Amino acid sequence: MSSKDLKFNSKLIHAGHYNDQYGSATVPIYQTSTFIFENAEHGSKCFAGEANGYIYTRIANPTTRALEQSIAELENGFDGIATSSGMAAVTTIYMALLGQGSHIVSTDAVYGPSRGVMEDHFSRFGVESTYVKTANVENVIKAIRPNTKLLYLESPANPTMEITDIKECSRIAHEKGILVAVDNTFCSPYLQRPLDLGADIVFHSLTKYINGHADIVGGAIVVKDETVYKKVRQMMVMMGCCMDPHQAYMVIRGMKTLGIRIDRSQENAIKIADFLEKHPKVEWVKYPGLKSHPQYELAKKQMGGPGSMISFEIKGGLEAGKILMDNVKVAILAVSLGGVETLIQHPASMTHSKMPKESREKAGITDGLVRFSVGIEDVEDIIGDLEQALNMI
Numbered sequence: 457m458s459s460k461d462l463k464f465n466s467k468l469i470h471a472g473h474y475n476d477q478y479g480s481a482t483v484p485i486y487q488t489s490t491f492i493f494e495n496a497e498h499g500s501k502c503f504a505g506e507a508n509g510y511i512y513t514r515i516a517n518p519t520t521r522a523l524e525q526s527i528a529e530l531e532n533g534f535d536g537i538a539t540s541s542g543m544a545a546v547t548t549i550y551m552a553l554l555g556q557g558s559h560i561v562s563t564d565a566v567y568g569p570s571r572g573v574m575e576d577h578f579s580r581f582g583v584e585s586t587y588v589k590t591a592n593v594e595n596v597i598k599a600i601r602p603n604t605k606l607l608y609l610e611s612p613a614n615p616t617m618e619i620t621d622i623k624e625c626s627r628i629a630h631e632k633g634i635l636v637a638v639d640n641t642f643c644s645p646y647l648q649r650p651l652d653l654g655a656d657i658v659f660h661s662l663t664k665y666i667n668g669h670a671d672i673v674g675g676a677i678v679v680k681d682e683t684v685y686k687k688v689r690q691m692m693v694m695m696g697c698c699m700d701p702h703q704a705y706m707v708i709r710g711m712k713t714l715g716i717r718i719d720r721s722q723e724n725a726i727k728i729a730d731f732l733e734k735h736p737k738v739e740w741v742k743y744p745g746l747k748s749h750p751q752y753e754l755a756k757k758q759m760g761g762p763g764s765m766i767s768f769e770i771k772g773g774l775e776a777g778k779i780l781m782d783n784v785k786v787a788i789l790a791v792s793l794g795g796v797e798t799l800i801q802h803p804a805s806m807t808h809s810k811m812p813k814e815s816r817e818k819a820g821i822t823d824g825l826v827r828f829s830v831g832i833e834d835v836e837d838i839i840g841d842l843e844q845a846l847n848m849i
């Protein structure tokens with residue numbers, strides 16, 4: 457039976473399996489930089505693409521290929537490309553699809569550096585960019601120019617939790633011949649599959665849910681169409697931001713439990729969001745599973761579940777937020793997200809601190825916003841921890 461016929465959790469276990477000569481039950485780590493050719497003729501044929509065979513690990517490696525193929529299968533794409541980090545995935549997409557005189561339209565509240573590298577660096581090479589609230593489709597329509605080549609969406613957005621209608625945005629972009637790329641880091645393919653909704657490219661910081669154990673950084677891109685895939689893959693190889701085989705092994709291992717980890721952290725997050733929303737010291741909570749979320753209905757339609765990322769603000773703004781962050785004992789005060797451990801951080805002074813204050817405020821990243829990545833601990837412990845820290849305010 458092909459793993460393509462299996463359901464999602466079974467695919468996590470069986471997709472992309474590499475059959476080695478010893479019958480290894482797991483994907484072996486091919487920790488090599490280069491591969492031996494059978495003879496000179498075989499070497500030249502490998503380079504010409506006329507023979508099967510690995511050449512050099514920056515180009516491809518069996519361990520990394522196993523990961524790429526399994527993520528491609530989970531996202532229902534043509535094929536995958538693993539990268540050294542999530543940011544390497546982001547910059548590879550920009551480099552492959554944009555150039556001097558071209559324009560990108562993007563969600564304003566994206567992960568800080570995904571926007572920073574465009575506004576501070578790609579702009580030096582003549583790439584134009586417009587950042588809007590893509591949660592309102594009208595803003596996307598208005599931002600499109602004749603030279604727009606890419607619509608870049610992050611949904612839910614980091615850290616505002618705003619949701620963009622991927623299906624409708626893809627329809628609009630395709631009418632104008634614009635490609636659509638979606639950062640699916642907050643959901644993973646377990647909760648959202650952008651290619652099925654019409655997007656052309658989906659990508660991840662594997663550092664987060666897919667690996668899930670806060671022990672590696674990594675990225676992946678999955679492309680729907682073969683021609684675009686080849687363009688993006690070639691760019692990754694040229695930029696040299698390949699994933700190391702050991703890193704790929706760690707992700708393959710972590711990924712097996714993606715479904716059960718998300719089920720558990722999401723179950724916790726639903727209870728925590730409810731607790732926070734009812735707490736007298738909390739000003740507001742943004743969580744796609746709460747009826748108060750502005751795109752609650754869209755989230756229900758587009759995502760398989762609300763996930764386990766929560767943003768909230770304490771009454772008293774940043775000063776009160778700092779007391780909370782300094783007093784939690786179960787939650788860890790650290791950036792990153794999507795791991796088995798609960799993390800708390802402050803975007804305005806941490807992950808999004810390089811973003812100009814004005815852009816931050818326009819994007820809804822207020823100084824008082826606290827971001828909470830819910831882990832798989834016992835929910836009573838996380839709520840008890842929040843309760844005692846909130847009592848310190």
Ligand code: LCS
Pocket residue numbers: 541542543544546567570610614639641642660661662663673674675791792793807
């Ligand atoms: N996309 C999203 C949505 C992210 O949250 C991150 C990292 C990246 C891309 C980049 O991935 P990386 O290169 O770090 O693997 N987000 C982080 C965050 O919110 N806190 O620390 C890193």
